[in-house]
Amino acid sequence: MSEKAVQIAEMLDMLPESDQQLAYELVKKLVLAWDPDFTKVTEQERKDIENAEQSGFVDENAIDWDNLSNYE
Template sequence: MSTKEIINAENGNVVLLSEGEYNNIMKAVRNAEYLAEIDKAAAQFEAGKGQIHDLIEVEDDEWDPDYTKATLYERERIEHAESSGFIADEDIDWDHLEKYAE
């Protein structure tokens, strides 16, 4: 289907296009937004606003492409959280959160 312009003098013109053309336009918009974010981050880094982080080494047997299991580092952090006042979701009274305020 080719793009069609429908002229409507009262409410302005309307453009009719195929779903494929629409998806291509939206993909281009998302790509442009992403590239703008990269440019912004690069400018901030060049202005000295960057941060350096150590990479976390993950062993091959820990790699989980579906993100369905925790790495050793993540398991340690979960265990620490659970042993330091962690509250399980089902134990929270969501209708009365004010009782948790300090």
């Protein structure tokens, strides 16, 4: 978690519960405005995805999910 996110969480924790709910709804609204389908990724997530793709991961469509014992 970024330092800014930690600071925000600490400030949020100081508020009464009703105000915490209001802050939560505001953050939720901001996130949905930024990405209505939660499909954007952060820079770190993009790097993680690239690393995973280059690591030899297997596409889920290539797995026989009914016969997982074949992969042991």
